[in-house]
Amino acid sequence: MIPTEAYLILSLALFTIGVVGVLTRRNVIVVLMSIELILKAVNINLVAFSRHFGSVDGQVFAIFIITDAAAEAAVGLGIILAFFRNRETVLADEMDMLKW
């Protein structure tokens, strides 16, 4: 049986990759994908602890998060599409309008 720590290490790795991707990539689509990675890392964590404690609560949460991620991806892509139509770019470092 695979120990819980292994799941957590995987989860940590995924989370780290996701965070670094969010922080470093210029393309917003890649950033969205990195966010998905972070969410998946959380999901793995939830599922791992669900099995570790023999409770299904964590799995229920995971289902919620998947649903939520789907909705979020749809909204996020919609924003990106709208933004691209206005500014003809999807690069994060050119999106500096939040300071105004």
Added chain:
Amino acid sequence: MTSQLPFFLAHIWLLPMFPLVTAAAMLFFGRKLKNDAINVLCAGSVFISFIFSAGSFLQLLSLPQDNRIAINVLFEWLPAVPFHMLDGRLANFVADWGFQLDPLSGVMILVVTGVGFLIHVYATGYMAHEGGYYRFFGYLNLFMFAMLMLVLANNFLLLFVGWEGVGTCSYLLIGFYFHKKSASDAGKKAFIVNRIGDAAFLLGIFMTSALLGTIRFADIGPVLAKENFEVGDPRIVAIALLFFVGATGKSAQIPLYVWLPDAMEGPTPVSALIHAATMVTAGVYMVTRTSAIYVLAPSALAVVAIVGAITALFAASMGVVQTDIKKVLAYSTVSQLGYMFLACGVGAFTAGIFHLMTHAFFKGLLFLAAGSVIHALSGEQDMRKMGALSKKIPITYWTMLIATLAIAGIFPFAGFLSKDLILGKAYEKDALLWAIGYFTAGMTAFYMFRLIFMTFHGESRVDHEVEHHIHESPRSMLIPLVILAALSIAGGWVAWPEILGGNSVFIRFLEPVVAVPHELRAEAAKGVSSRMGEIGLMLLSEGLVVCGILAAWYLYIKRTNLPQMIANRLGWFYRLVYNKYYVDELYDSLFVNRAKDLGLALGAFDRTVIDGAGVNGAGWLTRFISKVSMWWDTWIVDGSVRFGARVVWLLSIPVRMIQDGLVQSYMLLVVIGLIGFLAYYFHIAHQAMH
């Protein structure tokens, strides 16, 4: 009271009003009137005044001798003002618009309106071709109004109104040809010199009011009697001297005579009316009117006599060398006025008034005749360019000769009687005064006949251009000459002296209103005047007059080159007299230029101190303060505001660096914050475990 008086005496206040009305008409609407209408109105109003004067004079004669006075009070001028007199008593200052006719003012109104009317008639001919005809007659009528006010006033203040009025008209008429600088200067000079005398006169009125508590002429004698002033009381002397200074201004006596010769710049009828017959005699009238005060001030009377005598001599000496026909007459007028003051000064006020009247006749005539000569010669006034005119303008010649005989004092012309009366009174008082007057009489005969000989006899020195135009004057000018000539002969007969079988009607007529000095009163009581002495004096002066005439004849007819030789021989003395003793220059350097210096100094003071330090200084100070205030605003007020802004801006730099708008950098901060928070949390948790 008024209702009991006969018509004319009850309405004497109307007398000055006739000329006033026409004067107003002239000055307001005269420009639109034709010359004929102006003649009728102006001469007519003076004629009505004359008729009125004659009427009131006759009615005055019909009153009892000791009560010949009529007073009309038109209205109260100044309401009674209480004031403290010099001695502390309370009195009321009252001045009425009141008119008084007594023998003295009766004589004056007859002279003023009579001679005035003749001169008006003369002026209609003389001024016919001059511009400003209506203006001339308007001023002339205004003058008649003021002069009548002067002689009819029943108090000092109203007299002063007339006094200033005649001064103003004199100024206006001297400067009638105002486009000529010398004429306007002469007008100013007359006005300013008179102002000096007027100031003293006004002070005299104040003192009279303060000392006696009244300024009514009729009250002065009774108050003086009631208060029992001593003879020679210094306050009375002060009043008398102040009045006399006023009189020297108006009547052209030393030291204020300088304006009268210059006043000849005015048209000749003006010289005749104002500067010979009427206005300049106002001083004599005033001194006589206040004789009650003068008899209490023997020292002031002595001053009057001495100034009068010296003026008579001094002016006559200047008249001897003048070459302008009107200037000779001007100095002669000053000299004759000196005689009148001499008369007043020796206490013979009636003699002064008598000479005033005869002088009005013959000096008025002399000026009018001189005007006729000037008229005939197209404006020439220099006697060196005249001569041999007696055949060409005979009526002018004969009338002028009569006036000259009168002023020279030839028996029985008017001037003889009045001048001899004065000389006789002077002799009774003081031999030296008489000697000066006597010598002056000789000089008068000399310079007047010099004038006659240079103008009418000898060879003609007239310019050829002018010679063709010589013509006798029109009738309107000649008739007044003839009438005045008749008066110059017979005008003095009203005071035919007792010594020559007359009864001095005129003198007796005036006596009730004129005070007599105490010592004369005493002498009259003793009856010391010696008959033989009087006749002797007359013969003596006749002798000198004849000598003067012969000297003039010898110098200006017989040996015409002699005067120049004498002038050369005398050298500096001749130049001194010819230049009028440099009195004008002396006054210029002493007073006129000093006054100008004062003006310049005050002007410089205004420019530098008031304008410079004051106005400009205030401007400079305001600008300086505004600069300081602006510096404060810029650097302190605005500076602190900008400093605050700069501080906030500096502080904002790090914050701005954080807020760069990049999602990823926010994210990075979130991550760093999260890591920091976790590290802290675990640190706490770790510590808690131990």
